[in-house]
Amino acid sequence: MSIQIKEEPKQYDVVIVGSGAGGGMAAYTLAKAGAKVCLLEAGGYYDPADPQYVTQLKAPWESPRRGAGTTRAFGDFDAAWGGWQIDGEPYTTVKGTEFHWFRSRMLGGRTNHWGRISLRFGPDDFRRGSLSGIGDDWPITYDDMKPYYDKVDRLIGIFGSVENFPNEPDGIFLPPPKPRLHELMIQKAAKGIGIPVIPSRLSILTQKINDERGVCFYCHQCNRGCVAYADFSSSSVLVIPALKTGNLTLQNHAMVREVLTDPQTGLCTGVSYVDTRTREEIQVKAKVVVLAASACESARLLLNSKSGRFPQGLANSSGVIGKYLNDSTGAGRQGFIPALMNRKRYNEDGVGGMHVYTPWWLNNNKLDFARGYHIEYGGGMNMPGYGFGMGMQNMNGKYAYADGNTHPAGGYGSRLKEDARRFFGAYVGFAGRGEPIPLESNYCEIDPDKVDKYGIPVLRFHYKWSDHEIKQAKHMQETFAQIIDAMGGTPVGDFKPSAENNYGLAAPGQIIHEIGTVRMGKNSGKSALNEWQQAHDVKNLFVVDAAPFVSQGDKNVTWTILASAMRTSEYIIDQVKANKL
Amino acid sequence: MKRRDVLKNIALTSVGVATAATGAKADPALNEEELSAKKKKKSPLAGRTQAEADRDAKLLSETFFTPAEMATITILCDIILPADATSGSASQAGVPAFIEFIAKDMPQQQTPLRGGLMWLENQSRKRFGAGFAAISPAQRIQIVEDIAYPEKATPAMKQGTAFFNLMRDLTMTGFYTTEMGFKDLGYIGNQPNVWQGVPEEVLKQFGF
Numbered sequence: 001m002s003i004q005i006k007e008e009p010k011q012y013d014v015v016i017v018g019s020g021a022g023g024g025m026a027a028y029t030l031a032k033a034g035a036k037v038c039l040l041e042a043g044g045y046y047d048p049a050d051p052q053y054v055t056q057l058k059a060p061w062e063s064p065r066r067g068a069g070t071t072r073a074f075g076d077f078d079a080a081w082g083g084w085q086i087d088g089e090p091y092t093t094v095k096g097t098e099f100h101w102f103r104s105r106m107l108g109g110r111t112n113h114w115g116r117i118s119l120r121f122g123p124d125d126f127r128r129g130s131l132s133g134i135g136d137d138w139p140i141t142y143d144d145m146k147p148y149y150d151k152v153d154r155l156i157g158i159f160g161s162v163e164n165f166p167n168e169p170d171g172i173f174l175p176p177p178k179p180r181l182h183e184l185m186i187q188k189a190a191k192g193i194g195i196p197v198i199p200s201r202l203s204i205l206t207q208k209i210n211d212e213r214g215v216c217f218y219c220h221q222c223n224r225g226c227v228a229y230a231d232f233s234s235s236s237v238l239v240i241p242a243l244k245t246g247n248l249t250l251q252n253h254a255m256v257r258e259v260l261t262d263p264q265t266g267l268c269t270g271v272s273y274v275d276t277r278t279r280e281e282i283q284v285k286a287k288v289v290v291l292a293a294s295a296c297e298s299a300r301l302l303l304n305s306k307s308g309r310f311p312q313g314l315a316n317s318s319g320v321i322g323k324y325l326n327d328s329t330g331a332g333r334q335g336f337i338p339a340l341m342n343r344k345r346y347n348e349d350g351v352g353g354m355h356v357y358t359p360w361w362l363n364n365n366k367l368d369f370a371r372g373y374h375i376e377y378g379g380g381m382n383m384p385g386y387g388f389g390m391g392m393q394n395m396n397g398k399y400a401y402a403d404g405n406t407h408p409a410g411g412y413g414s415r416l417k418e419d420a421r422r423f424f425g426a427y428v429g430f431a432g433r434g435e436p437i438p439l440e441s442n443y444c445e446i447d448p449d450k451v452d453k454y455g456i457p458v459l460r461f462h463y464k465w466s467d468h469e470i471k472q473a474k475h476m477q478e479t480f481a482q483i484i485d486a487m488g489g490t491p492v493g494d495f496k497p498s499a500e501n502n503y504g505l506a507a508p509g510q511i512i513h514e515i516g517t518v519r520m521g522k523n524s525g526k527s528a529l530n531e532w533q534q535a536h537d538v539k540n541l542f543v544v545d546a547a548p549f550v551s552q553g554d555k556n557v558t559w560t561i562l563a564s565a566m567r568t569s570e571y572i573i574d575q576v577k578a579n580k581l
Numbered sequence: 582m583k584r585r586d587v588l589k590n591i592a593l594t595s596v597g598v599a600t601a602a603t604g605a606k607a608d609p610a611l612n613e614e615e616l617s618a619k620k621k622k623k624s625p626l627a628g629r630t631q632a633e634a635d636r637d638a639k640l641l642s643e644t645f646f647t648p649a650e651m652a653t654i655t656i657l658c659d660i661i662l663p664a665d666a667t668s669g670s671a672s673q674a675g676v677p678a679f680i681e682f683i684a685k686d687m688p689q690q691q692t693p694l695r696g697g698l699m700w701l702e703n704q705s706r707k708r709f710g711a712g713f714a715a716i717s718p719a720q721r722i723q724i725v726e727d728i729a730y731p732e733k734a735t736p737a738m739k740q741g742t743a744f745f746n747l748m749r750d751l752t753m754t755g756f757y758t759t760e761m762g763f764k765d766l767g768y769i770g771n772q773p774n775v776w777q778g779v780p781e782e783v784l785k786q787f788g789f
């Protein structure tokens with residue numbers, strides 16, 4: 001078989017790989033500034049307002065499996081084409097270690113169904129190394145990032161409240177939605193035991209910010225994508241507007257295989273991709289290459305871009321690429337609140353996420369683990385879907401019915417309808433999301449034996465939690481139990497947090513905040529990128545997803561991806577203007 | 582206004598519910614030729630990927646349970662959720678067809694379901710000399726009483742209890758994910774609205 005490689009004749013100013021948070025922001029910023037940009041996306045086209053993709057406001061009976069997660073990890077109506085496993089695109093793990101890798105293959109990547117929890121890092125999150133003696137500092141500070149966080153707040157829109165809370169900087173906020181009933185109860189109970197609960201910060205429009213986007217109509221379904229463009233998805237808010245400039249060429253179904261370099265100059269000349277429909281190999285030439293394929297995928301691309309001049313992979317003279325992979329910690333618990341039984345019915349959907357949350361409120365100097373976590377809350381009279389009413393035998397024997405009688409657990413008949421009604425909306429959910437310690441020994445690398453269906457060598461993961469994360473999960477569980485208790489409730493289920501089950505600490509990767517695989521730093525012997533997310537070894541190569549991040553705070557990272565991608569894009573524009581690129 | 586039209590208007594306006602109801606003029610920014618052309622195109626996929634739509638169609642064209650098994654499933658579903666003063670029965674809500682689909686969609690459920698039905702059939706023959714569908718309603722209840730209460734069931738009935746738990750789970754989910762189930766429950770969301778906080782009387786009730 002002879003593979004013919006097609007070369008696109010045109011040379012772009014910039015080629016961007018991946019259209020998620022980082023790639024979308026780079027495409028938007030660069031195209032708006034007048035650069036001729038080519039955006040390559042492995043997945044198909046997606047527009048949350050296009051009827052062919054819309055799942056918003058669908059009722060469960062519109063899915064034969066009532067929305068179960070058989071073919072989509074988060075259910076039939078979730079706006080993610082992809083999941084933990086993708087046909088023909090495997091990854092492997094080193095024996096005795098664990099990593100789960102969630103990928104979306106679509107315009108906008110994982111920003112179509114993400115939780116919209118949009119937290120800036122605080123000043124301390126950039127200097128954990130020097131503050132605690134564990135881990136490393138970033139090469140930049142909060143002050144470097146603040147103007148970009150502000151711009152992202154204004155451009156995309158975010159609700160929240162000004163709190164002056166330590167290390168939880170306030171942004172430019174739209175009004176937050178009022179708390180739901182269980183959220184008021186959590187707030188009250190937590191306050192009594194010294195745990196703050198403040199309005200959440202989500203990128204959802206509670207007010208109009210421009211003519212291109214609508215306002216939230218409180219359907220609680222942001223993970224399905226919003227026909228009104230009232231929440232942030234890279235597809236609707238960045239890429240589609242960028243296309244309207246006329247400066248952006250979007251190529252879907254373009255799976256980038258490697259970054260191309262000129263052996264003489266050592267500079268990038270473009271990228272080579274496989275058209276996933278025709279399996280044709282196509283080369284795109286550009287003056288600047290920007291990777292935004294998501295943290296692990298960008299590392300994979302660089303490690304796979306080997307040449308005589310770059311034998312360890314591109315931009316990897318330090319050997320650091322793939323190392324320091326880290327994901328948020330996560331642990332959860334559910335509580336049952338008897339006071340909420342037999343509630344009055346009203347439409348409690350609200351926005352597609354919690355209306356309140358708890359930022360990290362303690363001092364680690366007084367604790368046996370090094371980093372903090374925040375708490376996300378769930379609950380309410382939510383729309384039933386697959387799973388509703390299951391496990392009733394674990395609940396219905398414990399509480400008396402309206403007539404004052406108790407019946408043995410399980411059963412059948414009309415009492416089960418009463419069960420469904422009396423327990424509806426009487427549960428609260430707790431999810432801790434915390435900062436892990438980035439370790440050199442947690443990494444992804446190229447699997448020496450395996451390729452995917454396009455012949456691209458795949459990633460192999462090696463990841464183990466340290467004691468810090470396990471102790472943090474223990475603390476989370478203790479906190480959840482205290483709040484449930486203060487609410488007069490009881491924890492749900494047989495789960496007993498213990499050392500044997502790591503206190504319910506989620507396996508690495510499961511929280512889907514993976515970062516750190518193409519580190520930035522001042523020292524080119526220890527990092528791959530400089531403080532502008534520009535390769536130390538190759539000046540026209542940039543990475544704008546979460547791969548460059550030195551650490552992730554206890555803040556979900558997407559708002560920081562957006563701010564730093566904007567910062568790097570503006571730097572690229574300045575460098576081009578100054579003739580330095 | 583049909584739901585579809587409400588949606589369309591919301592997509593094209595910026596003040597959510599208020600304008601949706603009045604059908605105000607579309608927002609020019611989203612009215613671009615390309616976008617509106619796309620919106621007009623009716624899609625057969627409606628939120629499914631092609632591969633998912635193909636898989637669903639294939640499953641829907643297949644049959645898993647025999648007519649006799651379906652008859653027993655229907656009887657069981659209606660014992661679990663009978664019609665009463667508040668709402669209809671599980672079979673009126675289409676639960677048996679849902680269970681048929683789940684068996685095809687989640688092959689790991691096939692053995693517990695088919696095997697459980699056989700277990701039940703066997704019990705029925707042993708105790709009453711005929712299959713579950715052929716015995717009297719009172720005789721059926723005698724068997725159900727033995728397997729419906731996991732904490733009280735005798736060791737000999739444990740497998741039957743596991744099967745009944747599974748049937749209860751699927752019947753509950755199958756019922757409450759229908760329009761009839763929504764009405765029974767009093768769920769009134771999944772529609773455009775404006776959230777203005779917890780209603781006053783509820784705040785009062787809970788001491789806020």
Ligand SMILES: Cc1cc2nc3c(=O)[nH]c(=O)nc-3n(C[C@H](O)[C@H](O)[C@H](O)COP(=O)(O)OP(=O)(O)OC[C@H]3O[C@@H](n4cnc5c(N)ncnc54)[C@H](O)[C@@H]3O)c2cc1C
Nearest residue numbers: 018020021022042109110115116117256294545556557558
């Ligand atoms: C269920 C869920 C909830 C989440 N909730 C939150 C939250 O509330 N807050 C938060 O901050 N974060 C959240 N996240 C994480 C968030 O989605 C990610 O941080 C963010 O999307 C990462 O952006 P990215 O640009 O790095 O990558 P992605 O969004 O993953 O986009 C990468 C894109 O690149 C494409 N691509 C990959 N490889 C190639 C290639 N070789 N060639 C061409 N294209 C390629 C992919 O198809 C994809 O479209 C959540 C994630 C999930 C799954």
Ligand code: SF4
Nearest residue numbers: 216217219220226352
């Ligand atoms: S909750 Fe609001 S922003 Fe989210 S999808 Fe629904 S209408 Fe859109």
